[in-house]
Amino acid sequence: MRMLLNADDYRSRARSFLPRGLFEYIDRGTEDGVALRRLRASLDEITLTPSVLTGHDRRRFDTTLLGQQLTAPLVVAPTALAGLVAHDGETKLARAASRVGIPVCISTQSVTTVETIRRGAPDATLWFQLYVWRDRALTAKLLERARACGCETxxxxxxxPVAPNREYNKRNGFGIPFVPGLRSTIDIALHPRWLVSVLARYLLGEGMPTYGHYPDEFRTAITRPSIAEAVRLDHRLNWDDVRWLREIWPGKLIIKGVLAVKDAETAAGLGCEAIVVSAHGGRNLDCLPAPAECIQAIADAVKGRLTVLADSGIRRGTDVLKYLALGAEAVLLGRLPLWGLAAGGEEGAEAVLRMIVGEMDTAMAFLGAERVAELRSPSFRGDAPHRTRNPEAVERDSGFAHARPGMTV
Ligand SMILES: Cc1cc2nc3c(=O)[nH]c(=O)nc-3n(C[C@H](O)[C@H](O)[C@H](O)COP(=O)(O)O)c2cc1C
Structure with missing residues (x-):
């Protein structure tokens, strides 16, 4: 069997283990995949120039991020339905992250609830990701639950704002609540290891996997439209909602998905502690600029007022270093830990995270740097073509069709 030495190896292993519908849901972008290709191209274009003969004998990645001590500037990104990749996958991711010494962000759309994850990973640093539901009272209750489980961020x-246009999910019959069709049933039957080790374990235990945090009635959403309406994505979400969240959330508040300087400024003005410069892994809007193209201008504008994080497209330790060199204080990893989880469960997820730290260490040695903060010095950034496009030019069309209940984002 092929050795698992890099992200591509883990991805290939994940591809053979997971039903095609689930693999594509994780792996692909949106519409024509342009944003995803752009992410990768933007990272590949960046160069970092070494300082030679610096004589460091070790590299240090320990970081204080938003008051928390991390062994490396990495966070496991929120990913919906990670619990479909392995049985109890979200808890496994949390334990893997905890062993590596980094936080894990639990998605609103996780299979397993934050309470169960906390019980299974008592030492993990759990962050909580929020999709604001139309029903604000239900949203507030969800936040109370996260808080009670020790989520401080x-x-x-x-x-x-709406469910993205991922045509392959429709073709594959992939959605939540899961409604089996001929195509998806054949797909599952062709992946017996996943069927036995993941789906059958749910069916014999807690039942058909679904979004754990959603009200029980959501499981019958098709017949209960009023409940489905309550937990739809709110396409009218705006900065007043952030003001409201700032009032009710006593912990650290991070806005994820910022690409424009003016939005970063607004987040800082409203008292948010951090932003994630992110294109959602190329999964939402296919004409987005890549975060690597936007981050420097954002980091320069909000320096000292906001902590800047980044994600999207990271497949190597050098990709992490590139985002850090451009001004991120830490990065989020989305698909990578999921591929690790698919390839080898909890150990696989941990191995992927350690692999990335190992790649970062090798690259830092070549670069002649001891601490990642040194990478922000212009001497390391080489002649990187950080074309700073005008992110304000990216229009968000609020006229899209509304998210259907149960659309998977
Ligand atoms: C399968 C999958 C599910 C995701 N679900 C969520 C989610 O529930 N909430 C969210 O904010 N981002 C979600 N994301 C986006 C990630 O948090 C992150 O921004 C993105 O994956 C980073 O790009 P990368 O996968 O190339 O590392 C998801 C990404 C993937 C791959």
Whole structure:
């Protein structure tokens, strides 16, 4: 069997283990995949120039991020339905992250609830990601639950006002609540290891996997439209909602999905502690600029007022270093830990995270740097073509069709 030495190896292993519908849901972008290709191209274009003969004998990645001590400037990104990748996958991700010494962000759309994850990973640093539901009272209750489970950091996803246009999910019959069709049933039957080790375990235990945090009635959403309406994504979400969240959330508040300087400024003005410069892994709007193209201008504008994080497209340790060199204080990893989870469960997820730290260490040695903060010095950034496009030019069309209940984002 092929050795698992890099992200591509883990991805290939994940591809053979997971039903195609689930693999594509994780792996692909949106519409024509342009944003996803752009992410990768933007990272590949960046160069970092070494300082030679610096004589460091070790590299240090320990970081204080928003008051928390991390062994490396990495966070496991919120990913919906990670619990479908392995049985109890979200808890496994939390334990893997905890062993590596980094936080994990639990998605509103996780299979397993934050309470169960907390019980299974008592030492993990849990962040909570929020999709604001139309029903604000239900949203507030969800936040109370996250808080009661020790989540001190809230990540509000701002870049997903509606369900994205991922045609492959429709073709594959992939959605939540899961309604089996001929195509998806054949797909599952062709992946017996996943069927036995993941789906069958749910069916014999807690039942058909679905969004754990959603009200029980959501499971019958098709017949209960009023409940489905309550937990739809709110396409009217705006900065007043962030003001409201700032009032009710006593912990750290992060806005995820910022690409424009003016939005970063607004987040700072409203008392948010951090933003994630993110294109949602190329999964939402296909004409977005890449975060690597936007982050420097944002980091320069909000320096000292906001902590800047970044994500999207990271497949190597050098990609992490590039985002850090451009001004991120830490990065989020989305698909990588999921591929690790698919390939080898909890150990696989941990191995992927350690692999990335190992790649970062090798690259830092070549670069002649001891601490990642040194990478922000212009001497390391080489002649990187950080074309700073005008992110304000990216229009968000609020006239899209509304999210259908149960659309998976
Ligand atoms: C399968 C999958 C599910 C995701 N679900 C969520 C989610 O529930 N909430 C959210 O804010 N972002 C979600 N994201 C986006 C990630 O948090 C992150 O922004 C993105 O994956 C980073 O790009 P990368 O996968 O190339 O590392 C998801 C990403 C993937 C791959």
């Amino acid at each position: 809230l990540v509000v996803t701002a870049d997903t």
